[in-house]
Amino acid sequence: MANSDRVKVRIPAKAKKGEIIEIKTQLSHDMETGQRKDAAGKPIPRRIVNRFTCTWNGEPVVSADWYQAVSSNPFSSFFAVATASGKIKLSWWDETGEVFEYTHDIVVE
Amino acid sequence: MDIHAALSRRHLLATGAAAAAAVASALAPPARAQAADADGHARKLMGPFTAKEGRVHLKIKDVAESGTNEPVGVSVDSPMTPADYVKAIHVLAEGNPYPVVASWYLTPRSGRAEVNFRMRLAKTQMVRAYAVLSDGSVWMTRQEVKVTIGGCGG
Numbered sequence: 613m614a615n616s617d618r619v620k621v622r623i624p625a626k627a628k629k630g631e632i633i634e635i636k637t638q639l640s641h642d643m644e645t646g647q648r649k650d651a652a653g654k655p656i657p658r659r660i661v662n663r664f665t666c667t668w669n670g671e672p673v674v675s676a677d678w679y680q681a682v683s684s685n686p687f688s689s690f691f692a693v694a695t696a697s698g699k700i701k702l703s704w705w706d707e708t709g710e711v712f713e714y715t716h717d718i719v720v721e
Numbered sequence: 722m723d724i725h726a727a728l729s730r731r732h733l734l735a736t737g738a739a740a741a742a743a744v745a746s747a748l749a750p751p752a753r754a755q756a757a758d759a760d761g762h763a764r765k766l767m768g769p770f771t772a773k774e775g776r777v778h779l780k781i782k783d784v785a786e787s788g789t790n791e792p793v794g795v796s797v798d799s800p801m802t803p804a805d806y807v808k809a810i811h812v813l814a815e816g817n818p819y820p821v822v823a824s825w826y827l828t829p830r831s832g833r834a835e836v837n838f839r840m841r842l843a844k845t846q847m848v849r850a851y852a853v854l855s856d857g858s859v860w861m862t863r864q865e866v867k868v869t870i871g872g873c874g875g
Contacts, residue, residue, distance in 0.1 A: 632832035645841070647818060673830045681814055681822040683790045683839040690825075693832035 616712040619702065626719045627694035635666065636689040639704050639712055645680040661686060661712075663705035669698040694720045752815075759815040759849065766811050766824060767853060772861040777810075779850045779864050780837075788842040788868040797834035797852040797860070801827075807834040809853040816846030842868045 622636040639661065646658025658680065665675040673692045692700070697720045704712040764770070780794035797807045806829045812822040825836045834852070842848075849863045 668830065671830060672828055674828070674836070675826045676836075677824040679819055679821045679823065681817050681819065681841045683841055687837075687839050689837040690827075691831055691833035691835060693830055695830070 615714045618712055619704075619714040621702070621714060621716060623700060623716045623718065625717075626721065629694060629696075629720050631694045632691050633694055634689060634691055635700065635702075636687075637702055637714070638685060638687045640685055641704070641706070641712075643680070643682060643684040643686060647680075659707055661704045661706050664688065665703050666690070666692070667701045668692060669696060670701075673700075694718070696720055755815040755820075756847070759813050759820040759847075762820050763811065763813060763849075763851060766821065767809075767851065767859060770853075770859045772851060772859040774861060776860040777850050777852045777862040779848065779862050781848060781864060781866055783865070784867045785842055785869070788844070788870055790839050791842055791866070792837065793840050793848070794835065794837040795825075795850045795852075797854075799834040799852075799854065801829055801832055801834055803829045804855070806831075806855045807852050808855055809851075810834075810836055811851040811853075812840070813849045813851070814840065814842055814846055815849065817841070817843045842866060844868050 618640040620638045624633050627633050641661055642659065643661065644656055644659045646655065648656045650656055660678065660680055660682070662678050664678060666673045674690045678686065697718060700716040700718055702714045776798045778796045780796070781791065785791045793812065795810050795812060797810065799805065799807045801807065807827050810825040810827065813820045814822050822840050823838060827834060845867045847863050847865050849861060851859055851861045853859055
């Protein structure tokens, strides 16, 4: 699956083996809480990203359950140990079933 | 006249104190109810547990500029080795319509027990962070955050 154009990342392209790298990401998403009302006074239906995962060559690094108190355009940063060259895959699951994915190639030497 | 004045002053002080006590007792229950509600949600996430204070560090401003997008960081003192690592980090905001903000699940592959993200805060309230370690122990910390503009719509 192609990288989602809604995703921004800052991840190093290269790392030394065993180094701890920081992964910074942001997804463009309204994270609509379901508590807001539109101009006509009708509640805007809830729509949030409730699951986020990060894997390194298929092995889980970090995952998260998010609720409506996570801000819109959710930014997150966390750490990972550089073990082997390959792919860092980030996935966001929307409540409606839509999935946003981003794969980053990293070289570990 | 003097006696009368003293009496009325005493009377005023007494009623004043009673009024202050009434205000305090009127304020306390919602805050206590919120804390109990957050406790309930914490038990739903982690099962029956006893949390010890410490090891968890909550990095959040005392005064939130805006309740809609407040940076929050949680770090835990842990070597993050396969034998001893942080399994989960839970962030709860006692005064939000739904107190659970986010649950992060870490692995030894994380290397460092730290996550940063941004959260919404409905009003001035206590924010809690829990960490569940691989040996099953639970650690926590809490901090009050003052919010001038709420961030949960409405």
